[in-house]
Amino acid sequence: MGQQEGRVEALGREACLALLSTVVIGRVAWSAAGGDLKVVLVNFVLDGDSIVFRTARGGKLDAIQHGVPLTFEADDVEPALRVGWSVVLSGRADIVTDRDQVRRLEQLGGAPWVELSEPVFVRLPLREISGRRLPVHAGGVFVQPVEET
Incomplete structure (x- = not known):
């Protein structure tokens, strides 16, 4: 799908995979007991058609063992250019x-x-994957002077 001026671009599977291969940190979210939403940072690796991360015993593993779906998100942004992507x-x-x-x-x-x-390895297959890219916008770089003490 092509990028249009000033619009968010939806990304296809191959673009999402290419972007995931450029970062090592993402977020894993799941619905815990009582309906509370939990979100934690994980370092991950792309392994074929899956992402894999290590975790300790606890909430994530309990959710996985009970068949609770996980959501994983990774992104990168450049605030000065107002550009970024999310998968x-x-x-x-x-x-x-x-x-x-x-x-x-x-x-x-x-x-x-x-x-x-x-540590325990967790594998999340890339079955349901989507991504978005924010195009470059004319942004501003703001410099905040810091006084030395």
């Missing part, structure tokens, strides 16, 4: 239990940003 996917995730897959993902995923006790 969202949702669906049911799986806990990776196969030892060979876990070893492969440990090599693929690089070092986690936070050390977790008993």
